[in-house]
Amino acid sequence: xxxxxxxxxxxxxxxxxxxxxxxxxxxxxxxxxxxxxxxxxxxxxxxxxxxxxxxxxxxxxxxxxxxxxxxxxxxxxxxxxxxxxxxxxxxxxxxxxxxxxxxxxxxxxxxxxxxxxxxxxxxxxxxxxxxxxxxxxxxxxxxxxxxxxxxxxxxxxxxxxxxxxxxxxxxxxxxxxxxxxxxxxxxxxxxxxxxxxxxxxxxxxxxxxxxxxxxxxxxxxxxxxxxxxxxxxxxxxxxxxxxxxxxxxxxxxxxxxxxxxxxxxxxxxxxxxxxxxxxxxxxxxxxxxxxxxxxxxxxxxxxxxxxxxxxxxxxxxxxxxxxxxxxxxxxxxxxxxxxxxxxxxxxxxxxxxxxxxxxxxxxxxxxxxxxxxxxxxxxxxxxxxxxxxxxxxxxxxxxxxxxxxxxxxxxxxxxxxxxxxxxxxxxxxxxxxxxxxxxxxxxxxxxxxxxxxxxxxxxxxxxxxxxxxxxxxxxxxxxxxxxxxxxxxxxxxxxxxxxxxxxxxxxxxxxxxxxxxxxxxxxxxxxxxxxxxxxxxxxxxxxxxxxxxxxxxxxxxxxxxxxxxxxxxxxxxxxxxxxxxxxxxxxxxxxxxxxxxxxxxxxxxxxxxxxxxxxxxxxxxxxxxxxxxxxxxxxxxxxxxxxxxxxxxxxxxxxxxxxxxxxxxxxxxxxxxxxxxxxxxxxxxxxxxxxxxxxxxxxxxxxxxxxxxxxxxxxxxxxxxxxxxxxxxxxxxxxxxxxxxxxxxxxxxxxxxxxxxxxxxxxxxxxxxxxxxxxxxxx
Numbered sequence: 131x132x133x134x135x136x137x138x139x140x141x142x143x144x145x146x147x148x149x150x151x152x153x154x155x156x157x158x159x160x161x162x163x164x165x166x167x168x169x170x171x172x173x174x175x176x177x178x179x180x181x182x183x184x185x186x187x188x189x190x191x192x193x194x195x196x197x198x199x200x201x202x203x204x205x206x207x208x209x210x211x212x213x214x215x216x217x218x219x220x221x222x223x224x225x226x227x228x229x230x231x232x233x234x235x236x237x238x239x240x241x242x243x244x245x246x247x248x249x250x251x252x253x254x255x256x257x258x259x260x261x262x263x264x265x266x267x268x269x270x271x272x273x274x275x276x277x278x279x280x281x282x283x284x285x286x287x288x289x290x291x292x293x294x295x296x297x298x299x300x301x302x303x304x305x306x307x308x309x310x311x312x313x314x315x316x317x318x319x320x321x322x323x324x325x326x327x328x329x330x331x332x333x334x335x336x337x338x339x340x341x342x343x344x345x346x347x348x349x350x351x352x353x354x355x356x357x358x359x360x361x362x363x364x365x366x367x368x369x370x371x372x373x374x375x376x377x378x379x380x381x382x383x384x385x386x387x388x389x390x391x392x393x394x395x396x397x398x399x400x401x402x403x404x405x406x407x408x409x410x411x412x413x414x415x416x417x418x419x420x421x422x423x424x425x426x427x428x429x430x431x432x433x434x435x436x437x438x439x440x441x442x443x444x445x446x447x448x449x450x451x452x453x454x455x456x457x458x459x460x461x462x463x464x465x466x467x468x469x470x471x472x473x474x475x476x477x478x479x480x481x482x483x484x485x486x487x488x489x490x491x492x493x494x495x496x497x498x499x500x501x502x503x504x505x506x507x508x509x510x511x512x513x514x515x516x517x518x519x520x521x522x523x524x525x526x527x528x529x530x531x532x533x534x535x536x537x538x539x540x541x542x543x544x545x546x547x548x549x550x551x552x553x554x555x556x557x558x559x560x561x562x563x564x565x566x567x568x569x570x571x572x573x574x575x576x577x578x579x580x581x582x583x584x585x586x587x588x589x590x591x592x593x594x595x596x597x598x599x600x601x602x603x604x605x606x607x608x609x610x611x612x613x614x615x616x617x618x619x620x621x622x623x624x625x626x627x628x629x630x631x632x633x634x635x636x637x638x639x640x641x642x643x644x645x646x647x648x649x650x651x652x653x654x655x656x657x658x659x660x661x662x663x664x665x666x667x668x669x670x671x672x673x674x675x676x677x678x679x680x681x682x683x684x685x686x687x688x689x690x691x692x693x694x695x696x697x698x699x700x701x702x703x704x705x706x707x708x709x710x711x712x713x714x715x716x717x718x719x720x721x722x723x724x725x726x727x728x729x730x731x732x733x734x735x736x737x738x739x740x741x742x743x744x745x746x747x748x749x750x751x752x753x754x755x756x757x758x759x760x761x762x763x764x765x766x767x768x769x770x771x772x773x774x775x776x777x778x779x780x781x782x783x784x785x786x787x788x789x790x791x792x793x794x795x796x797x798x799x800x801x802x803x804x805x806x807x808x809x810x811x812x813x814x815x816x817x818x819x820x821x822x823x824x825x826x827x828x829x830x831x832x833x834x835x836x837x838x839x840x841x842x843x844x845x846x847x848x849x850x851x852x853x854x855x856x857x858x859x860x861x862x863x864x865x866x867x868x869x870x871x872x873x874x875x876x877x878x879x880x881x882x883x884x885x886x887x888x889x890x891x892x893x894x895x896x897x898x899x900x901x902x903x904x905x906x907x908x909x
Contacts, residue, residue: 131208132269133158135165135830138217140302142265142786143309145508146174146697147181149300151217151269153207155314155333155506158183166830168342168697172310172399172508175704177342177696180389180401180508184335187487188273188318189464190292190326190494199463200273200292202334203283207296208275217269218244220261223645223665223675225736227261229638230531231674234258239533243297244268262528262638263301263313264645264786270297272321285458293322303525304643304786310514311522312506313406313637319499326494330467331408331502332487334456336447337389339398342696343828350392353444353476353484356402356512358519359383367624369556378625382523386442386486388515392479399508400515405440405486406503406526407636409433412560413568415621418578421606423570430568432492433500440488446474447481456483503636528638530631549575549605551617554632557624561615561632569610574618577605643676644766644785645669647685648744651762653795658751658760660687664742666766666785672737676768680783683769684712684719687749690761690789693825693834698791705763705787709749714769717780725749756797757813757838757872759825763789791831801844801871809901810841810894816906817877836874837905839894842866847896849873854889877907884909 132138132151140147146168148157156169168174170181186207189199200206209215226233229240234252240260242249245268250258274291283289297317303309314333320326340347364378391398413431416424443466449455454474457463465471467487474482491500505522509515537550551558557579564570607616619627649662662685669675670682688705695704712719725747732740754760766785771778817837820826825834839849842864849862860880864873877885887909894901 131205132216133164135167136792137165137167138219138267139167140265140267140300140312141174141788142221142263142302142304143311144174145170145172145180145302145310145312147171147300147302147312147506149217149267149269151209151215151271151298152205153186153201153271153296153298154183154204155300155312155335156181156183158204160829166698166828170312170401170506170508171342171697172401173701175695175697175699175701178398179338179340179342180399181506182336182338182348184333184403184506186296186298186316187332187334187463187467187485188292188294188296188329189332189460189467190329192292192326193324196290197461197464198290198292199460199467200289200294202457202460202463203285205281205283206278206289206291207271207273208278209269209271210275211277214246215270217267218246218256219265219267220244220256220259221645222261222264222642223669226257226259228674229261230635232258244299245270245297260635262635264304264642265302267300268298270295272296287459290460292326293320293324295319295321301637303639305639307517307521308525308639310508310518311525313522313525314504314506315636316502316504317499318494318502320494320496323496325496327492328489329491329494329500330464330487330489331491331500332467332485333403333504334466334483334485335403335506336481336483337401337403338481339389339391339396339401341398347391347398348481349448350479351389351482352392352479353387353389353482354512355385356388356516356519357383357385358404358516358523360520360523362524364625365628367557367628369624374624376624378628380625382527383520384440386519387444387476387482387484388512389482389484390512399510400512401506401508402515402519403484403486404505404507404519404522405442405488406505406523408439408488408502409491409500412562412618412620415559416570416572417620417622418573418576421571421573424572427564427568427570427609430492430565432494432498432565434489434491440486441469443469443471443473443485443487444476445483445485447483449474525637525639528634528636530634532630533633534630536630551575551619551627553617553630554627555630557619557622557627558617559623559626560618560620562609562618562620563613563615564609564611566611569608571606571608572618572620573605574607574616574620575605576619576622579619579622579624643783644680644682644768645675646785646788647747647764647766649762649764650744651760651793651795653760653797655799656752656754656756656797658754658762658795658797660749660751660762660764661745662747662764663744664746668736668739668741670766670768672739674737676783679770680768681770683714683767683782684710684722685725685747686710686765686767686784687751688763688765688787689751690763691754691758692822693759694822695826695828698828698830699761699789702787708751710767711747711749712767722747754797755813756799756840757836757874758823759794759796759834761789761794763787796838796874798838798870798872799840801842801866801869810839810892810903812892812903812905813838813840816908819909833876833878835877837877837907839864839873839875839892840871842871842873842894843896843898844869844871845896845898847894849875850893850895851875852891852893854891859885859890
């Protein structure tokens with residue numbers, strides 16, 4: 131189970147969100163001491179937590195009439211015991227992630243899944259992915275692992291699995307306007323032997339508005355209803371000699387609950403979970419029941435209509451089940467998914483959770499799958515949250531492309547023949563084959579739309595325009611299982627098969643921003659060397675990311691040395707830019723050649739361009755001191771030219787600012803190297819608590835304060851620390867035989883206690899000598 135500390139985190143946007151492979155989003159294990167990763171921290175580095183954790187719930191009725199829910203309580207979903215069965219994380223710009231492109235040259239687009247498996251049988255793994263975002267984390271898990279079945283759950287109910295496999299995809303974007311959205315796509319497959327009935331899908335999210343270090347901050351949350359409804363103009367549909375036209379709009383959004391802090395004037399963010407899409411069944415589209423079997427076939431639809439059917443239920447974690455509290459047994463969870471379990475009174479401030487659910491799906495037969503997409507969204511206030519929710523709706527819609535040949539237009543016309551609807555034109559929204567056991571007659575061109583839809587322009591009423599008369603004869607076709615699919619206008623709407631864009635890519639908004647280069651930081655004596663590769667400029671020069679009109683501009687190097695924080699790493703605003711390197715120095719950057727190391731050879735070729743590994747570029751920071759903690763980040767920058775009012779200016783686009791806590795470096799002296807009068811000394815001296823450079827203690831990084839002993843010999847030595855009264859405080863053993871001339875002490879005594887302010891003495895003994903000294907601690 132990928133739930134330990136320093137695990138996979140979505141952090142390409144303005145937030146940090148923990149992702150697991152047990153059906154849980156967020157960090158549910160913080161209070162258990164297993165992980166100190168952020169749960170849903172917005173903005174990242176701020177210490178503002180918006181989520182305790184969220185669970186995927188799948189409920190259904192079995193053939194014997196019993197009800198089951200998998201996913202609640204958590205840990206009912208689990209991966210295999212294979213140590214490689216973990217969350218997989220990739221970033222835009224990684225090999226094989228070019229969206230809508232044949233990365234491996236096999237004539238197919240994006241045929242691989244990010245799962246560590248050779249899906250297309252070509253001997254390569256994850257080499258041609260449908261990668262829609264800046265960052266994606268994927269996981270696969272099931273509900274019938276023996277460890278889950280035999281686990282002792284909190285309320286004593288034994289887990290009875292439904293036989294499900296779940297593929298989970300979590301996405302994040304760095305683009306402005308989309309950088310506060312975490313999109314999650316679930317694909318739930320019945321791998322069992324029996325059909326499940328009346329299936330409901332949902333995500334139970336314990337949303338919060340609290341400071342990370344405030345153990346009671348979630349108890350004063352409020353719930354407010356927000357409305358993210360929006361109308362999108364999709365284009366104009368042209369039918370029949372261009373005489374019949376229809377402006378096409380789509381309607382999105384709904385009212386949903388948002389959680390925010392109950393303290394007046396609070397600076398904490400607002401947060402919500404929103405349902406975006408789910409599996410639908412074209413049988414539900416049928417509107418013309420004059421054909422034999424149409425009404426009966428519609429009744430056999432196994433999923434709701436195209437319109438989403440999400441419902442939202444709010445529960446108080448301080449109440450009992452049935453009285454507004456969250457469910458604790460499967461029967462109540464199933465009722466909650468259906469919306470029949472009593473919900474909370476939201477009139478007062480307390481700890482709330484929101485369940486977003488959709489259904490019912492009439493059946494889920496063995497081998498069949500259902501999909502559901504949701505998004506976790508945060509904003510600084512109500513208005514910014516609503517704007518982000520609307521962006522989430524657009525993000526989930528993704529993009530549709532015209533990849534297959536369409537019917538031929540009449541010469542000089544915008545319209546296609548209405549009776550030829552190949553690949554999504556003239557209102558033909560789906561290429562449909564009836565499922566097994568379903569047969570009905572229908573007009574795949576649905577001429578009914580010419581008479582029932584009154585929003586066409588010009589209005590359809592006599593006298594008809596010259597040369598035009600509406601069709602009057604139905605074309606009757608028999609749909610049955612086993613025959614080739616037929617492009618059909620099942621819902622009699624000219625706007626649902628528009629412009630021939632038959633191939634849909636969810637979550638794909640537009641080209642991502644440049645990726646970060648791979649980089650490393652190496653500490654030396656009073657210097658840190660930062661090195662990185664050339665992947666961002668390779669991708670930009672090849673027109674891959676971010677694509678025209680953007681071009682590669684250069685790199686920026688940042689340093690963190692001010693450690694005031696409430697999270698593992700402070701927000702990006704605390705980092706200072708040390709240097710920038712670009713071929714264009716007009717904006718004050720150093721020439722790119724100043725960072726180039728021409729001795730580093732290329733290691734591979736991509737897009738007919740050479741890729742040079744980490745070390746291709748190098749920056750040496752000499753404004754550092756031995757014994758102090760530093761962290762470095764390198765970003766890539768793209769540029770485009772904009773002309774406004776006749777004035778030409780440069781517009782810059784920077785890669786995600788992504789830092790890993792393990793990247794902390796501490797410059798140090800080499801053993802037997804630079805000495806201060808041949809003596810061992812302590813840095814800093816005096817030590818002052820809460821100094822700007824001090825790495826404050828936070829959960830997950832508790833023992834951060836330290837003083838360092840410098841000038842240690844190239845030998846094994848022992849450091850003894852005493853009070854002025856001669857009491858032994860701590861003994862440190864140091865091995866300097868490999869060249870390490872520095873030893874750190876975390877200011878904890880041999881009894882496990884923080885030491886007091888005062889003057890301390892120390893001795894250093896090694897086979898070749900003896901040293902003494904003193905230092906001061908001010909707390």
